[in-house]
Amino acid sequence: MKTKLKIYDTTLRDGNQALGVSLSLRDKLRITEKLDELGFHYIEGGWPNPSNEIDCTFYREVNSLKLKARIAAFGSTRRAGVKVADDLFLPQLINTGAPVATIFGKSSTLHVQKVIQTSLSENLDMIAESVAYLRKYLDEVIYDAEHFFDGYRSDPEYAIKTLSAAAQGGAASIVLCDTNGGMLPDDFLAIFSAVKERITTPLGVHLHNDSGCADANACLAATAGAVQIQGTINGMGERCGNANLCTIIPNLQLKRGFRIVSDHQLSLLTPVSVFITELANITPNCRLPYVGEAAFSHKAGAHADGVRKVRHSFEHVPPETVGNARNFVVSDQAGSSTILEKLSTIQPSLDKKDPLVKKLLHTIKDLEAEGYQFEAADGSFELIAREVLGLFKEPFSVKGFRVIEEKRENGHVFSEATIKVRENEVFEHTAAEGDGPVNALDNALRKALVKMYPSLGSVKLEDFKVRVLDGREGTESKVRVLIESSDGESRWGTVGVSANIIEASWMALIDSLKYKLMKEMLAKTGAVRRAIRRY
């Protein structure tokens, strides 16, 4: 069994370059924890520089997380004609406190002479000196040879010299980059193998998918002896994206005997893929290999029939190995086994043949068909589960609300909400203003409830996401609102679905407060408090 292959994740840096993606600091920290759970060996946080506030803060805050992965700070070689210590960016990599720095340099004479406009020999010095400088202060320096394959094709001897400069500077590994993503597999393998003959420093690859061959090339490289694969979750990245770790890891681990992560970690691949898609607020690609919603969906009758007779007749791997599920019908995300799995964490003693379990499965499937999704809404899922199983009774009920939004001629926008709530036998009818309709509702609701439940005062709404479920109908379509809340101790996600964005927000809001009350009751009754969300 091969054991040496390391995964280097650049979702937070290169993935964040994807069209339409713009991760916040909180997003980045939450994703970091997930990548660490997956067992990835390196996590690249970003490019710290004075104009990039988020990435600088990221490195300060990430140090307080307990991670197994090594955090890498990304940057480039020093600028031409500048001393390493005087470079504007290079010393920033040391200041991050990250144990690893990854810097890229130029491999291609075109890029040296025409893009950064310096001499070929100065470029070699820039590489060697920058690596050596970082090596003095840090555990490990990784050298990314940008445009390596293009450079090698136009001038192989110079391209090799740039790698030797990095090796001489003390790079722990050298990563050959197909920056433009133009490489076809046979050419790719020929160049990779030629370099492997001449460079003794361990090699990695960083690939883009502009020719649709990034994942195939990663597989060829690993088989030919690469020790590090760089990529992103779901292949997110600039232009056509990066090599997709969600494809490459199962390809190598399930089909080539590499032992990259544990079996359990491999089974987290689908949930983490979905989590990051939601967090980045991008449209999921259902056709992604292994982790896509359609990856194990059988639509052709003959295929569905074949699978029923012999499971692997139309499946290249068992879907559960990557945390996905077989799906015969054109329908929803989670298989019922996923739901049962989740349920057993709420009540481990539950008998799976209990009719209440069946009822819950139906409830969840019906809600999924309506557009609910519980991947990022464990709070709502647990509320529903406990209600169906008779483990929780809702503490208050809301009789109705009204919201008025008015934009006046002076441009000022005014939001007012009124609500009517029943707590046990007491009615509360209150009104509040807010910065917007959801905030006004939130304010009115708390005003009504906080007298009876003072702990709701500690609940903060941390994030709020809206996804249109069917883009075809514009402002008439259904929306799904995901709210993330915290009380300073833990975090939970809740969900609402409606054609009306206010109502959907309202549903998620109500669930958020109910969840807090439920958590409190469980704590009071001595039930074991479970960390619902793992972050």
Add this chain to the structure above:
Amino acid sequence: MKTKLKIYDTTLRDGNQALGVSLSLRDKLRITEKLDELGFHYIEGGWPNPSNEIDCTFYREVNSLKLKARIAAFGSTRRAGVKVADDLFLPQLINTGAPVATIFGKSSTLHVQKVIQTSLSENLDMIAESVAYLRKYLDEVIYDAEHFFDGYRSDPEYAIKTLSAAAQGGAASIVLCDTNGGMLPDDFLAIFSAVKERITTPLGVHLHNDSGCADANACLAATAGAVQIQGTINGMGERCGNANLCTIIPNLQLKRGFRIVSDHQLSLLTPVSVFITELANITPNCRLPYVGEAAFSHKAGAHADGVRKVRHSFEHVPPETVGNARNFVVSDQAGSSTILEKLSTIQPSLDKKDPLVKKLLHTIKDLEAEGYQFEAADGSFELIAREVLGLFKEPFSVKGFRVIEEKRENGHVFSEATIKVRENEVFEHTAAEGDGPVNALDNALRKALVKMYPSLGSVKLEDFKVRVLDGREGTESKVRVLIESSDGESRWGTVGVSANIIEASWMALIDSLKYKLMKEMLAKTGAVRRAIRRY
């Protein structure tokens, strides 16, 4: 130059198996015409059988189109224990009037014995007799060896025998199928090459993308002597999809010297890809190689800078060769040079030292600091640019709005919007209901404007995205709303930012309609209409 490679399109059959896709007869006929324009050699229409009305009618109607492509009818070998002429489906292929029939048969002992449950020798007879029978009546019979690679791995001798049976029956070509999409490139090439040594009938490949390697494998096969590549537009297909002809054709033609289609036909690839996405009513994947919206979008400042200096520094092929366009994304990660570049496409004659340009740069930077993001909002960007440059004056102004949302005790939610608009000197004060606040506003606004601007009736809101901007203030935080609209001809994105989600949606909504009017005015005044989005 190599000349023999033929493209066999199965978008209408295998593509139609994609999750969420269901092409109508009209869709199929329209797509056929487009595929023919692209210069594809074979177009597979479907699987004609009595239970498939659409496919049977398709073959009758397609004969009246004047096509250069050869139409193929798809089916399988005869059933076990039945005479060819008595088979329920086989004679149907002849009745279609198509000159080509493509039939699949089993290559794998597992499938013969466990799935169709017959003997290994009967399976060989089924293949040879079915091909020979069709060959009597038709110009050309293509044999698809289903699960060939899996079959070869478990029993190479038997797998080869199935091919020999097809050759003996008179198959014009034999297509090796990776039906489960499980093949990694090196194993794939080894098996393909081994078969090539033993079978003299011309070979083709039919590949699925479950391991993310279909396009790479197609490239390897073509280089190793395959004469036919089967695939679909955009890689549409069951599970993770089929080999993507929009990737494979440019890979082979632009990088390997194959002459598959004309240069003009190659440049139709992006528009046809978009056309079929629209017709199939699926969410476009912006990251598709060559034809995706993001395929030549440069977001990183350093990349945009590089492309300006040397076009191919960050582009593997010139985007116009495949009918796509370079796009500099205005993002917070982009420098001001990106904005200038974009500006030059709006007004090429613009002097970059013009004080208005400076003013615009300030305006954009200020808006970005407030939370605007123009990356997916080219429409809003162009409106602002033209307004600042004095090239556009807003056609109407909105004096204010009021929205009432009410959730009554019966659970029903009611949305009403009233608005006041001024168009030139005329005031309109209208009201409308809707499925939610934004829909009610949209309805009221169109009601007020459509009398004066009937073309606004064609504007559809295609997508609607909400992102909470950082600040950790829950429902008090600022939100950014992105709206994507289309008028059937082109698409544009607009943006609004506010602490109030209704106001932010409102801003994006207003920009969307203004953009449409601006586009129209430009067309009328004879200004060169620029395709903002490429479709």
